[in-house]
Amino acid sequence: xxxxxxxxxxxxxxxxxxxxxxxxxxxxxxxxxxxxxxxxxxxxxxxxxxxxxxxxxxxxxxxxxxxxxxxxxxxxxxxxxxxxxxxxxxxxx
Numbered sequence: 001x002x003x004x005x006x007x008x009x010x011x012x013x014x015x016x017x018x019x020x021x022x023x024x025x026x027x028x029x030x031x032x033x034x035x036x037x038x039x040x041x042x043x044x045x046x047x048x049x050x051x052x053x054x055x056x057x058x059x060x061x062x063x064x065x066x067x068x069x070x071x072x073x074x075x076x077x078x079x080x081x082x083x084x085x086x087x088x089x090x091x092x093x
Contacts, residue, residue, distance in 0.1 A: 005034035005043040012050050016057065025054035041078040045071045 012027030028050035035043035052067035072088070 001034065002038040002040045002043060005031045005038055005040060005047060008034055009043065009047050009050055012054070016050065016054060021054050021057040025051060025058065028054055041074055044074050045078075048074065 008027045008031035012024045012031060015021070015027060016024035028047055031047035032044060032051060035041075035047050048067050048071035052064045052071065055061070055067060056064035068090075
């Protein structure tokens with residue numbers, strides 16, 4: 001259900017902002033699973049990016065790159081050019 005993906009993502013964002021990175025990672029992974037089950041590419045992109053940010057905050061940089069790459073691939077596959085362009089810009093930083 002896409003609403004579950006959205007809410008798990010938002011809860012995870014709050015945890016990330018509070019510095020509760022393990023909780024953010026858990027909610028991000030739950031959001032990603034819900035988005036996949038709902039076959040909603042937009043929330044898959046958002047959730048994968050949240051998981052990547054949580055991994056980066058935890059120092060798991062290889063896993064962060066992997067999840068950001070997954071988000072980019074999903075964006076590209078879904079012709080979400082706005083997201084693809086944003087991720088390409090981030091990769092040049």
